[in-house]
Amino acid sequence: MARATACLFLLVFGFAGPALASDVSSGAIENETGSSPPPASLSGVMPRIPENYNCITCHEDLDDETLTPPVNGWKESAHREAGVGCADCHGGDPLDEDNAMSKEAGFIGKPATIDIPALCSKCHSNAKMMRPYNQRSDQYGLYSGSVHGRKLLSGDEEAPTCVSCHGKHKILRVKDPNSRVFRKNIPETCGVCHSKKEVFEKRRKPFNQLALYKKSWHYEKFSNGDLLVPTCVDCHGNHGVISSKSRRTQTVCFNCHSSQTDYYKASPHWDAYQKQGEPVCLNCHNYHDIMKPTIAKFTGDKDSDCVGCHDESGNAYKTGVKIQEVMKSTISSFVSASAKLKYFKDNARGGFETSGLTEKIGKAAEQIENLNALTHKLDISAVKRESDKITRISDSVSASIAYMWEEIKTRKIGLVTAWIVFIGFTFTLWMKSKYWKRADRHAKSK
Ligand code: HEC
Ligand code: HEC
Numbered sequence: 001m002a003r004a005t006a007c008l009f010l011l012v013f014g015f016a017g018p019a020l021a022s023d024v025s026s027g028a029i030e031n032e033t034g035s036s037p038p039p040a041s042l043s044g045v046m047p048r049i050p051e052n053y054n055c056i057t058c059h060e061d062l063d064d065e066t067l068t069p070p071v072n073g074w075k076e077s078a079h080r081e082a083g084v085g086c087a088d089c090h091g092g093d094p095l096d097e098d099n100a101m102s103k104e105a106g107f108i109g110k111p112a113t114i115d116i117p118a119l120c121s122k123c124h125s126n127a128k129m130m131r132p133y134n135q136r137s138d139q140y141g142l143y144s145g146s147v148h149g150r151k152l153l154s155g156d157e158e159a160p161t162c163v164s165c166h167g168k169h170k171i172l173r174v175k176d177p178n179s180r181v182f183r184k185n186i187p188e189t190c191g192v193c194h195s196k197k198e199v200f201e202k203r204r205k206p207f208n209q210l211a212l213y214k215k216s217w218h219y220e221k222f223s224n225g226d227l228l229v230p231t232c233v234d235c236h237g238n239h240g241v242i243s244s245k246s247r248r249t250q251t252v253c254f255n256c257h258s259s260q261t262d263y264y265k266a267s268p269h270w271d272a273y274q275k276q277g278e279p280v281c282l283n284c285h286n287y288h289d290i291m292k293p294t295i296a297k298f299t300g301d302k303d304s305d306c307v308g309c310h311d312e313s314g315n316a317y318k319t320g321v322k323i324q325e326v327m328k329s330t331i332s333s334f335v336s337a338s339a340k341l342k343y344f345k346d347n348a349r350g351g352f353e354t355s356g357l358t359e360k361i362g363k364a365a366e367q368i369e370n371l372n373a374l375t376h377k378l379d380i381s382a383v384k385r386e387s388d389k390i391t392r393i394s395d396s397v398s399a400s401i402a403y404m405w406e407e408i409k410t411r412k413i414g415l416v417t418a419w420i421v422f423i424g425f426t427f428t429l430w431m432k433s434k435y436w437k438r439a440d441r442h443a444k445s446k
């Protein structure tokens, strides 16, 4: 339930990422990040684009492979709809063809990469201008403090600018399914750049995040339309991507998996994390390629299993083995009871009431879910106590089913006996009637 609430929070506040929860809650409209946005040159709602807007009419007719596509892209954009024209970004005079691209009319041509964030932000950081549209105005503030923004503004042109994520001219609304930043398309938008060997190899950084993420259980759910599972921006932020080594990123799992987190925080591992930075969720589950875990992890042989940090002869490892043993026997009694119940429901006839047992098994399944989370506390007696409850329920279901089969058997024996008696009686009667008929015929013939 608590996880659901946390996730709902994310949904409501526009997926700016749990890592940025504090930025998100600081308000959707004002720029409160402290970083100074470029001066705004415009304010209020944009006017409509007139018919004779010469940048468009001329560029459209140029039929050039770099000069014409901007027009086609722009025509589909949110900017066209809002009345943001070519000259609002490039300067120039859209109504005087002779001076259209003159310096005097403020024409800047193609902006330098490093200038793009400021260019976009002359409007997007202008809270007064964005307010009528009910748009946030914190993108530049977040971006300029982010890993990306700091790299770009220090001259690293391989870091993304606004257009790397939003497109050059075909800038669509976030909720448009064709937008690069529509939720479903985010892994590709971040991941394609982060998969480039030529960009990341020389930096000695991995470039496998998208490939790993696509193997994860999160992605499995994500690709099936589950909106609560995380994608890149939920763990890293969107405009304000922070260093992956930051504590906020390292503990990002806490935001959604509240019950595992509560138990983990009651374990010796939480103390160890405070002191030495591990183990936290990602040391045992990884972070991009997170799989559905099983109790095999307690005795597995990978670095992310217990043996990755604990000697097999030590106390910590043995604790894991004991937890696994208890879990194994509980799970097996539960699995056996559910299988028996299913078989009984599918095969037994005779009006037996099984809804009570179904309810019991459902409850045990919920308790197992809690038990899986409880293992994070590493408290054998707590695991044993909860396991015993589940085993008792499961065993009682198995016993009830065995009793009902017994009942069916008894009824069957009763039924068969009744049939034998009935058939025997009928046969005797038939024999007798034959005998009487014969005796009768005999008497008549005499
Ligand atoms: C009469 C035709 C015409 C008009 C009107 C016109 N352009 Fe151009 N534009 C061109 C041609 C031709 C080029 C390529 C040659 C050049 O750079 O002068 C070009 C180049 C550009 C470039 C690329 C410059 C670069 O540095 O690569 C931009 C940006 C641009 N125009 C924007 C605009 C805007 C904005 C307007 C309206 C204010 C506009 N144009 C009006 C014909 C036109
Ligand atoms: C929202 C701002 C914005 C608007 C509106 C806009 N542009 Fe651009 N334009 C840019 C940016 C930013 C670049 C540089 C992209 C880059 O460096 O990758 C660019 C680049 C260009 C170029 C250079 C070729 C290229 O694709 O890089 C041309 C030509 C151009 N724009 C023409 C236009 C025309 C014509 C219009 C109107 C139909 C227009 N632009 C509307 C922001 C805008």
Ligand code: HEC
Pocket: 014, 015, 016, 017, 117, 118, 120, 121, 124, 135, 136, 139, 140, 143, 148, 160, 161, 162, 163, 164, 165, 166, 174, 181, 182, 183, 186, 233, 238, 239
């Ligand atoms: C690293 C990719 C990336 C960069 C760089 C980026 N954005 Fe975004 N932007 C996103 C994503 C993703 C969303 C969609 C919100 C979400 O789902 O998290 C978004 C949403 C938006 C929105 C919609 C309102 C909102 O904030 O949700 C605006 C406006 C916007 N960005 C403008 C900008 C501007 C201006 C810049 C440059 C200063 C910029 N973006 C840079 C990824 C990026």
Ligand code: HEC
Pocket: 042, 046, 078, 079, 082, 084, 088, 089, 116, 119, 120, 121, 122, 123, 124, 133, 134, 135, 162, 163, 166, 168, 171, 172, 173, 174, 175
């Ligand atoms: C002249 C002002 C201006 C400039 C410059 C500008 N924008 Fe916009 N932008 C707007 C307005 C106005 C809207 C429409 C808001 C609305 O209708 O909700 C908008 C909408 C958007 C949206 C869609 C937001 C949504 O509702 O999901 C994105 C994304 C965006 N702009 C990104 C950019 C990027 C990237 C640049 C720079 C290349 C840029 N803008 C430059 C004014 C501007």
Ligand code: HEC
Pocket: 147, 148, 151, 158, 159, 160, 161, 164, 165, 189, 190, 191, 193, 194, 199, 203, 205, 232, 233, 236, 237, 238, 241, 242, 243, 244, 245
């Ligand atoms: C245009 C390419 C590009 C795009 C698009 C892009 N990034 Fe990046 N990203 C970079 C570069 C370059 C760096 C800096 C690497 C370095 O430290 O030298 C970086 C750094 C990062 C880091 C910090 C890594 C670390 O070592 O701590 C994270 C996290 C990150 N990006 C996540 C994202 C997310 C999430 C998105 C999508 C919303 C995204 N990136 C989109 C190029 C890109």
Ligand code: HEC
Pocket: 187, 190, 191, 194, 205, 206, 209, 210, 213, 218, 230, 231, 232, 233, 234, 235, 236, 244, 245, 249, 250, 252, 282, 287, 288
């Ligand atoms: C479930 C949360 C989560 C999701 C989803 C996620 N990441 Fe990460 N990512 C992390 C964590 C946690 C780290 C830091 C791990 C560490 O170094 O200790 C990280 C590290 C990174 C780094 C630094 C280099 C590295 O690989 O260690 C980059 C770049 C990155 N992620 C990009 C992405 C991109 C791109 C996506 C989407 C395709 C993505 N991440 C999805 C949690 C996530």
Ligand code: HEC
Pocket: 007, 010, 018, 217, 218, 221, 228, 229, 230, 234, 235, 252, 253, 254, 255, 256, 257, 281, 282, 285, 286, 287, 290, 291, 292, 293
């Ligand atoms: C934005 C919320 C969110 C974040 C952040 C998040 N998760 Fe998840 N996670 C989910 C949801 C939702 C599911 C899907 C549950 C299901 O299977 O229905 C899930 C599934 C899982 C599963 C599989 C659960 C199972 O049933 O076997 C594991 C393991 C997991 N996450 C671990 C992590 C770890 C580790 C991190 C941090 C690196 C993390 N998650 C970050 C929401 C999140």
Ligand code: HEC
Pocket: 253, 254, 257, 260, 261, 264, 269, 279, 280, 281, 282, 283, 284, 285, 293, 294, 295, 297, 298, 327, 369, 371, 372, 373, 374, 375, 376
């Ligand atoms: C010391 C290693 C370790 C750490 C640290 C750890 N886990 Fe686990 N996790 C496991 C093991 C082992 C299992 C399998 C237990 C089971 O199936 O009973 C598991 C199971 C899970 C599951 C799936 C089963 C369930 O509970 O529904 C989720 C989700 C999960 N962990 C999330 C987290 C999160 C979130 C954190 C951080 C707060 C975390 N884990 C920290 C080892 C760890």
Ligand code: HEC
Pocket: 268, 269, 272, 276, 278, 279, 280, 283, 284, 297, 298, 303, 304, 305, 306, 307, 308, 309, 310, 315, 316, 317, 319, 320, 321, 378
């Ligand atoms: C990434 C390293 C790491 C992993 C993986 C890990 N632990 Fe630990 N564990 C620690 C550290 C560090 C401590 C605290 C210092 C110590 O006592 O060794 C600790 C302490 C413990 C303790 C309490 C101390 C003790 O000796 O009794 C137990 C119990 C324990 N771990 C069990 C497990 C189990 C079970 C697993 C697998 C599910 C596991 N650990 C996986 C690092 C790890």
